[in-house]
Amino acid sequence: MALRFGTDVCTATTDYGTVLLDQRTGxxxxxxxTATLVVSTLMAGGDEDDATNALVREFDVTPAQARDDVTALIGELRAGGLAA
Structure with missing residues:
Protein backbone atom coordinates (compact mmCIF):
# COMPACT_ATOMS: atom_id res chain seq x y z
CA MET A 1 0.00 0.00 0.00
CA ALA A 2 1.37 3.41 -0.96
CA LEU A 3 2.14 5.86 1.83
CA ARG A 4 0.61 9.30 1.86
CA PHE A 5 1.57 12.08 4.22
CA GLY A 6 -1.06 14.47 5.50
CA THR A 7 -1.39 17.84 3.80
CA ASP A 8 0.18 19.50 6.85
CA VAL A 9 3.38 17.44 6.61
CA CYS A 10 6.41 18.87 4.79
CA THR A 11 9.43 16.79 3.84
CA ALA A 12 13.03 17.75 3.18
CA THR A 13 15.88 15.50 2.14
CA THR A 14 19.19 16.07 3.91
CA ASP A 15 22.64 14.51 3.75
CA TYR A 16 21.61 12.27 6.64
CA GLY A 17 18.13 11.17 5.58
CA THR A 18 14.80 12.97 5.56
CA VAL A 19 13.20 15.48 7.89
CA LEU A 20 9.44 15.64 8.31
CA LEU A 21 7.67 18.67 9.76
CA ASP A 22 4.16 18.37 11.12
CA GLN A 23 2.94 21.94 10.64
CA ARG A 24 -0.04 21.37 12.92
CA THR A 25 2.14 20.67 15.95
CA GLY A 26 5.52 22.09 14.94
CA THR A 34 16.98 3.26 6.39
CA ALA A 35 13.66 4.94 7.15
CA THR A 36 14.16 7.28 4.20
CA LEU A 37 14.48 4.29 1.86
CA VAL A 38 11.29 2.77 3.27
CA VAL A 39 9.34 6.03 2.96
CA SER A 40 10.67 6.69 -0.56
CA THR A 41 9.68 3.22 -1.70
CA LEU A 42 6.18 3.52 -0.26
CA MET A 43 5.62 7.04 -1.57
CA ALA A 44 6.63 5.87 -5.03
CA GLY A 45 3.72 3.43 -4.94
CA GLY A 46 5.51 0.39 -3.54
CA ASP A 47 4.04 -1.79 -0.86
CA GLU A 48 5.49 -3.20 2.36
CA ASP A 49 7.07 -6.12 0.48
CA ASP A 50 8.81 -3.70 -1.89
CA ALA A 51 10.13 -1.67 1.05
CA THR A 52 11.29 -4.84 2.82
CA ASN A 53 13.11 -6.03 -0.29
CA ALA A 54 14.73 -2.61 -0.76
CA LEU A 55 16.12 -2.75 2.79
CA VAL A 56 17.49 -6.26 2.28
CA ARG A 57 19.21 -5.20 -0.96
CA GLU A 58 20.67 -1.99 0.47
CA PHE A 59 21.58 -2.91 4.04
CA ASP A 60 22.99 -5.91 5.90
CA VAL A 61 19.66 -7.04 7.35
CA THR A 62 17.60 -10.22 7.26
CA PRO A 63 14.22 -10.23 5.54
CA ALA A 64 12.50 -10.81 8.91
CA GLN A 65 14.24 -7.83 10.53
CA ALA A 66 13.56 -5.66 7.49
CA ARG A 67 9.86 -6.56 7.60
CA ASP A 68 9.69 -5.76 11.32
CA ASP A 69 11.39 -2.41 10.71
CA VAL A 70 9.02 -1.50 7.86
CA THR A 71 5.97 -2.42 9.93
CA ALA A 72 7.24 -0.47 12.96
CA LEU A 73 8.03 2.66 10.93
CA ILE A 74 4.64 2.70 9.23
CA GLY A 75 2.96 2.22 12.59
CA GLU A 76 4.91 5.11 14.13
CA LEU A 77 4.13 7.46 11.23
CA ARG A 78 0.45 6.63 11.41
CA ALA A 79 0.32 6.84 15.22
CA GLY A 80 2.00 10.23 15.01
CA GLY A 81 -0.71 11.41 12.62
CA LEU A 82 1.77 12.00 9.81
CA ALA A 83 0.66 9.36 7.34
CA ALA A 84 -2.40 7.54 6.13
Whole structure:
Protein backbone atom coordinates (compact mmCIF):
# COMPACT_ATOMS: atom_id res chain seq x y z
CA MET A 1 0.00 0.00 0.00
CA ALA A 2 1.37 3.41 -0.96
CA LEU A 3 2.14 5.86 1.83
CA ARG A 4 0.61 9.30 1.86
CA PHE A 5 1.57 12.08 4.22
CA GLY A 6 -1.06 14.47 5.50
CA THR A 7 -1.39 17.84 3.80
CA ASP A 8 0.18 19.50 6.85
CA VAL A 9 3.38 17.44 6.61
CA CYS A 10 6.41 18.87 4.79
CA THR A 11 9.43 16.79 3.84
CA ALA A 12 13.03 17.75 3.18
CA THR A 13 15.88 15.50 2.14
CA THR A 14 19.19 16.07 3.91
CA ASP A 15 22.64 14.51 3.75
CA TYR A 16 21.61 12.27 6.64
CA GLY A 17 18.13 11.17 5.58
CA THR A 18 14.80 12.97 5.56
CA VAL A 19 13.20 15.48 7.89
CA LEU A 20 9.44 15.64 8.31
CA LEU A 21 7.67 18.67 9.76
CA ASP A 22 4.16 18.37 11.12
CA GLN A 23 2.94 21.94 10.64
CA ARG A 24 -0.04 21.37 12.92
CA THR A 25 2.14 20.67 15.95
CA GLY A 26 5.52 22.09 14.94
CA UNK A 27 7.07 18.69 15.63
CA UNK A 28 10.03 17.53 13.54
CA UNK A 29 10.77 13.90 12.76
CA UNK A 30 14.22 12.94 11.50
CA UNK A 31 14.38 9.78 9.41
CA UNK A 32 17.69 7.98 9.06
CA UNK A 33 18.75 6.55 5.66
CA THR A 34 16.98 3.26 6.39
CA ALA A 35 13.66 4.94 7.15
CA THR A 36 14.16 7.28 4.20
CA LEU A 37 14.48 4.29 1.86
CA VAL A 38 11.29 2.77 3.27
CA VAL A 39 9.34 6.03 2.96
CA SER A 40 10.67 6.69 -0.56
CA THR A 41 9.68 3.22 -1.70
CA LEU A 42 6.18 3.52 -0.26
CA MET A 43 5.62 7.04 -1.57
CA ALA A 44 6.63 5.87 -5.03
CA GLY A 45 3.72 3.43 -4.94
CA GLY A 46 5.51 0.39 -3.54
CA ASP A 47 4.04 -1.79 -0.86
CA GLU A 48 5.49 -3.20 2.36
CA ASP A 49 7.07 -6.12 0.48
CA ASP A 50 8.81 -3.70 -1.89
CA ALA A 51 10.13 -1.67 1.05
CA THR A 52 11.29 -4.84 2.82
CA ASN A 53 13.11 -6.03 -0.29
CA ALA A 54 14.73 -2.61 -0.76
CA LEU A 55 16.12 -2.75 2.79
CA VAL A 56 17.49 -6.26 2.28
CA ARG A 57 19.21 -5.20 -0.96
CA GLU A 58 20.67 -1.99 0.47
CA PHE A 59 21.58 -2.91 4.04
CA ASP A 60 22.99 -5.91 5.90
CA VAL A 61 19.66 -7.04 7.35
CA THR A 62 17.60 -10.22 7.26
CA PRO A 63 14.22 -10.23 5.54
CA ALA A 64 12.50 -10.81 8.91
CA GLN A 65 14.24 -7.83 10.53
CA ALA A 66 13.56 -5.66 7.49
CA ARG A 67 9.86 -6.56 7.60
CA ASP A 68 9.69 -5.76 11.32
CA ASP A 69 11.39 -2.41 10.71
CA VAL A 70 9.02 -1.50 7.86
CA THR A 71 5.97 -2.42 9.93
CA ALA A 72 7.24 -0.47 12.96
CA LEU A 73 8.03 2.66 10.93
CA ILE A 74 4.64 2.70 9.23
CA GLY A 75 2.96 2.22 12.59
CA GLU A 76 4.91 5.11 14.13
CA LEU A 77 4.13 7.46 11.23
CA ARG A 78 0.45 6.63 11.41
CA ALA A 79 0.32 6.84 15.22
CA GLY A 80 2.00 10.23 15.01
CA GLY A 81 -0.71 11.41 12.62
CA LEU A 82 1.77 12.00 9.81
CA ALA A 83 0.66 9.36 7.34
CA ALA A 84 -2.40 7.54 6.13
Missing amino acids: QYWELNP
